[in-house]
Amino acid sequence: MPEVKCVEPALVAENPGSDYVCLVKPEDTLVFPHVDVCMGAAWITTRSWQMIGGHVPGKWDEHSGDDLQGCANRVFSLMDRKWSERSVNLIITIGDPSQPGAPAWTDIVGTMVRNLRPNNYLMIWKDTPGGADLKVDGPNRKITVSSSRTGQLILERTFASIGTEEKRIRYDVPVLFRTVESWKAQFKAEPFKGLEPFAATLSGPEQTRIKNLFKDIFEHHGACTEVEPPRNAGLTGKAVFKFQDGEKAIFDVTLVQHHRYTDRYQILNITSQFRRYGVVGA
Numbered sequence: 509m510p511e512v513k514c515v516e517p518a519l520v521a522e523n524p525g526s527d528y529v530c531l532v533k534p535e536d537t538l539v540f541p542h543v544d545v546c547m548g549a550a551w552i553t554t555r556s557w558q559m560i561g562g563h564v565p566g567k568w569d570e571h572s573g574d575d576l577q578g579c580a581n582r583v584f585s586l587m588d589r590k591w592s593e594r595s596v597n598l599i600i601t602i603g604d605p606s607q608p609g610a611p612a613w614t615d616i617v618g619t620m621v622r623n624l625r626p627n628n629y630l631m632i633w634k635d636t637p638g639g640a641d642l643k644v645d646g647p648n649r650k651i652t653v654s655s656s657r658t659g660q661l662i663l664e665r666t667f668a669s670i671g672t673e674e675k676r677i678r679y680d681v682p683v684l685f686r687t688v689e690s691w692k693a694q695f696k697a698e699p700f701k702g703l704e705p706f707a708a709t710l711s712g713p714e715q716t717r718i719k720n721l722f723k724d725i726f727e728h729h730g731a732c733t734e735v736e737p738p739r740n741a742g743l744t745g746k747a748v749f750k751f752q753d754g755e756k757a758i759f760d761v762t763l764v765q766h767h768r769y770t771d772r773y774q775i776l777n778i779t780s781q782f783r784r785y786g787v788v789g790a
Contacts, residue, residue, distance in 0.1 A: 511537045511643075514561040516546050518569045529586045531560045537645045540602065542656040544639035547580070547603030547613045549620065551587065552644075552667070554597040554627075559646060562587045564603075564613075580616045596624045598667060600651055602642045605633040605676070630670045635678040636662065653677065658685050658739050683773055684763055688737035688747045695722050695732040695751070718778055725780075729753045743773070757781065 513526035520526055532538050534557035540548035547564040562583040567574050599621055603613035614633075621629050630651070634640050638657030645651065653663040662679045694700055699722035700715075730752030738745025743763040750756045758781040766772035 511539045512561075513539050513541060514548065514563045515541060516563045516565040518565065528563045529560070529583060529590060530562075531590050532558070532646065534558055534646045537643055537647070539644075540642040542639040543602050543634075543642060544656070545604065547576075547601065547617070548642050549584075549587075549617070550600040550642075550644045551591065551596040551624070551626075552598040552600070553593040553595065555593065557646060557649070558593060559644060560587050560591050561644065576611065576613065577616060580620075584620060595626075597627045598670065599624065599626045599629040600632070600642070600644055600670075601630070602632040602634060602640060602653065604635075628670050629672055630665065631674040632663070633674060633676045635676070637679070637681055640677075640679070655679055655681070657681060658737075660739060660741070682739075682741045684741075684743055684745055684761065685737040685739065687763060687773065688745075688759075688761060689735060691722075691747075692732045692735040692749070695726040695730075695749070697723065697726065699723055699726070714775070718775070721778065721780060725749075725751070725757060729755050729757075 512530050512532045513523055514530040515523050515526045515528060517528040520528055530538060536559075538550055538559050538561045540561065540563055543563070545566045548561065549564065550559055550561045552559045564576075564580050564583045566576055566579065568579055568582070601613075601617050603617065606612045606614035617631055621631070632642070632653060634653070636655055638655065640662065641654045641656050643652045643654075649667040651665050651667075652661060654661050658681060660679075660682075663675070663677050699719050732749050732751055734750040736748040738747055738761065745761060747759045747761055748756055749759065760777070760779045760781075762776040763773045764776040766774055
């Protein structure tokens with residue numbers, strides 16, 4: 509039961525075994541990774557449960573201009589040529605809806621659905637910063653949508669539950685994730701310099717301690733090369749930071765909502781499990 513990656517045309521060369529139009533067996537899972545400004549479309553027949561997917565870019569490659577309709581025509585035409593089934597019974601799409609002054613996929617998807625006349629369809633219109641991953645699970649006959657940035661599940665539906673509908677989904681990246689993610693660039697000789705929001709989150713002694721922690725880690729291990737923020741929706745979690753010398757630090761992080769502003773958060777505590785490398789911890 510392999511996962512077949514359906515990626516945008518410009519990324520096929522970077523993902524061996526992938527393609528931008530993928531005809532898959534009923535026992536496979538069709539995956540559309542990182543649908544951001546692109547659009548993903550899956551056609552399914554209930555006769556055999558065979559599926560075909562197309563990943564439609566907003567522009568064909570880095571040398572092309574924006575051409576949503578032209579890209580859609582190229583992808584849909586290839587899907588049609590590869591599709592040997594008599595009909596399409598179920599269509600799943602995911603993309604950004606059109607808005608005044610910002611044309612996207614609404615009319616293109618609507619026209620495709622009207623032309624193919626499926627029994628059922630689900631048009632997913634997303635508001636997901638950083639893109640979304642769509643999985644069409646053939647064996648279990650369900651779809652899932654997750655955040656490309658955090659991996660958190662946003663939507664899950666069975667094939668049987670889908671009628672003829674449009675579904676708008678909104679996802680906000682958890683505050684703990686985006687806060688910790690922003691710290692990657694702060695492992696340097698003068699961490700947090702000029703960042704007023706950071707200075708406002710801590711008392712004087714805590715500012716000094718945490719600045720020294722980031723500074724000492726930088727002096728021992730170099731700049732941060734990768735960060736794995738906590739993926740839970742709460743305000744406490746573990747974060748992993750990897751550094752130039754190949755070492756890593758595991759932080760326990762706790763935030764707390766600002767006492768005055770409901771949309772701001774303060775750092776309540778940071779402790780490090782990096783002491784064996786001589787770095788100052790809690």
